[in-house]
Amino acid sequence: MADGAGGQLIETRVEGGIVVVQLDRPPANALTADFLDEIDAAARRLAGDASVRAVVLRGYEKVFSGGMDLKALPSFDEAEQRAVVDGLNSCYGTLYAFPKPLVAVATGHAIAGGLFFILAADYRIGGEGRALFGLAEVRVGVSFPLAPLEIARAELTAPMARRLLLTGQPVTMSEALAGGIVDEVVAPDQAEARAIEKAREMARSPAEAYAAIKRQIRGAVIDRIEHAVANLDDPLRAHWFTDETVPAAKRVLAGEG
Secondary structure, eight states: BBOOOOTTEEEEEEETTTTEEEETTTTTBBHHHHHHHHHHHHHHHHHHHHOOOEEEEEOOSEEEOOOOOTGGGOOOHHHHHHHHHHHHHHHHHHHHOOOOOOOEESSSEEGGGGGGHHHHHHEEESSSSSSSEEHHHHHTTOOHHHHHHHHHHHHSOOHHHHHHHHHHOOHHHHHHHHHHHEEEEEEEGGHHHHHHHHHHHTSSHHHHHHHHHHHHHHHHHHHHHHHHHTOOGGGGGGGOOTHHHHHHHHHTTTTOO
């Protein structure tokens, strides 16, 4: 049953208390402060809905999310920069702390901020093909806000973190599987069905125990993120962009970076 969340998300409820949430901001699910806030609010609502047992998060077939909206980025003033930093911290923090099973399904590219939707999930399913996973922030000339940095440290192996964060170059789906970014890879036309199946399987665990064990595993990271969100004390809120950021973003957008 397609419920339709409105805005830039599509929610579909399927048997067993599973909700499929699709990011729906064409053409590439580029991130803005408003989009991040909408995802954050939806995740909080689903976390508090007793009829929801698990969530599957997906993007489009060819792109999960391309990360920040580079077309809009050059015009950001300081208030807009703070809004994005706050949005990234709160949204990814909410997803990482989501108390129910969260399964991500990616058949297309997940770049920069787009990759953190995958990393925040409890189980990640990729689709066979040419999809790329990467963290392009260094090429765009921006540092990582606290939440994405903490999640990258927790969820990536040290060699993969070094490679992605410092080169800015993406890895293939097969490399992502070998490096633990995704847990399994299936045919693209089977990916969502497999994600629903996995979510249903994970949702069979007692809900309170699942939430408690997830907090045991991720608690220290979640605490640091929640503290930063509650106290607005991420240092990047004061000065996210540098003199390098806008020129670098324009080069990347032009395919030169």
